[in-house]
Amino acid sequence: MQIKLLVEGGSMQPGPALSQKLGPAGINIGQVIKKVNDETKAFKGLKVPVELEVDTGTKEFEVKVFSPPVSELLKKEFGVEKASGAQKKFQVANASIEQIISVAKTKMANLLCNDLKSAVKLVVGSCVSLGVLVESKSAKEIEQEIDEGKYDKEIQEEKTETSEEKRAELDTYFQDLKKQQDKLLEQEKVEQAAKEEKAKK
Numbered sequence: 313m314q315i316k317l318l319v320e321g322g323s324m325q326p327g328p329a330l331s332q333k334l335g336p337a338g339i340n341i342g343q344v345i346k347k348v349n350d351e352t353k354a355f356k357g358l359k360v361p362v363e364l365e366v367d368t369g370t371k372e373f374e375v376k377v378f379s380p381p382v383s384e385l386l387k388k389e390f391g392v393e394k395a396s397g398a399q400k401k402f403q404v405a406n407a408s409i410e411q412i413i414s415v416a417k418t419k420m421a422n423l424l425c426n427d428l429k430s431a432v433k434l435v436v437g438s439c440v441s442l443g444v445l446v447e448s449k450s451a452k453e454i455e456q457e458i459d460e461g462k463y464d465k466e467i468q469e470e471k472t473e474t475s476e477e478k479r480a481e482l483d484t485y486f487q488d489l490k491k492q493q494d495k496l497l498e499q500e501k502v503e504q505a506a507k508e509e510k511a512k513k
Contacts, residue, residue, distance in 0.1 A: 313337055313365075313366040313367075313368050314363060314364070314365055314366070315333050315334065315337065315363070315364040315366060316361070316362070316363050316364075317330070317333065317348075317361075317362045317363075317364065318359055318360070318361055318362070319348055319352060319359070319360055319362050320357075320358075320359060320360075321352040321353065321354070321355030321356050321357060321358045321359070321360045321380070322349050322352050322353035322354075322355065322356045323349065323356070324345050324348045324349050324352070325345070326341055326342075326345060330345075334364075337366045337368055337371075337373075338368065338371060339366055339371050339373055340371075343373075344364065344373065344375075347373075347375050348362055348375055348377075351375050351377045352377055355377075355379075355380055357388065358380040358384045358385070358387075358388055359380060359381065359384050360377060360378070360379075360380050360384075361377075361378040361380070361381075362375060362376065362377055362378070363375075363376040363378070364376075379418060379419055382415065382419055382434070382435055382438040383438050383441070383442060385415045385418060385419060386407075386415055386435070386438055386439065386442055386444065387442070389407070389411055389414070389415055390404070390405035390407060390411075390444060391405075392404045392405050392442070392444070402443060402493050402496075402497070403443050403444065403445050403486070403489060403493070404442065404443045404444060405442075405443075405444045405445070405486070406444070406445045406446075406448055406482045406483070406485060406486035406489075407439065407444055407445065407446045407447075407482075408446075408447065408474040408478060408479065408482055409432075409446065409447055409454075409463050409466050409471075410466065410471050410472050410473055410474045411472075411474060412432055412435050412436055412439070412446060413428070413432055413466060413467060413470060413471060413472055414472035415435050416428060416431040416432045416434070416435045417431075417470065417472065419431065419435065428467055428470065429458065429464070429467050432458060432463070432467055433455055433458050433459075436451050436454050436455050436458065437451070437455065439451035439454075440452060445486070445489075447482070448481075448482060448485045448486075
């Protein structure tokens, strides 16, 4: 019997949903939680897909841990709690190509990619929906540049370290952008409040 779960790395909790899934198998929920938490503690703070292979006869079970979804790995890499929600207007981080290569390498085994270059492109694709810039550009532009071979050298060398100088440049660009975004957000709030006020009259 196979049971699929999506758990918080290292901190799976007992709950009704878990009891419903594990109850019919007749296995000890406490043991499952302990084993899953041990196996997923490296992914603390991330949602991790887990598969339980249960032998209903002997009540023995095996835990298989898969690496977290790309979006979760990216959020952890950039210290972002949630996606932008309005990607065209608001960006939540500015990544270096090295950070993207690092996530692509972590995820490579679970991606349907033949090589690191296509894995990198796939990870950049996830940046689009999260609202993450790459190299101070939109993720869509970067996808095009990857196709054109602009980052072949970094990808071939599997560079995962961003130089301090480059990191500072990316951060400065993002701070300026964030100021503009905050102004825009403030403006929208004022306009929204004015609309609501008008509607009341």
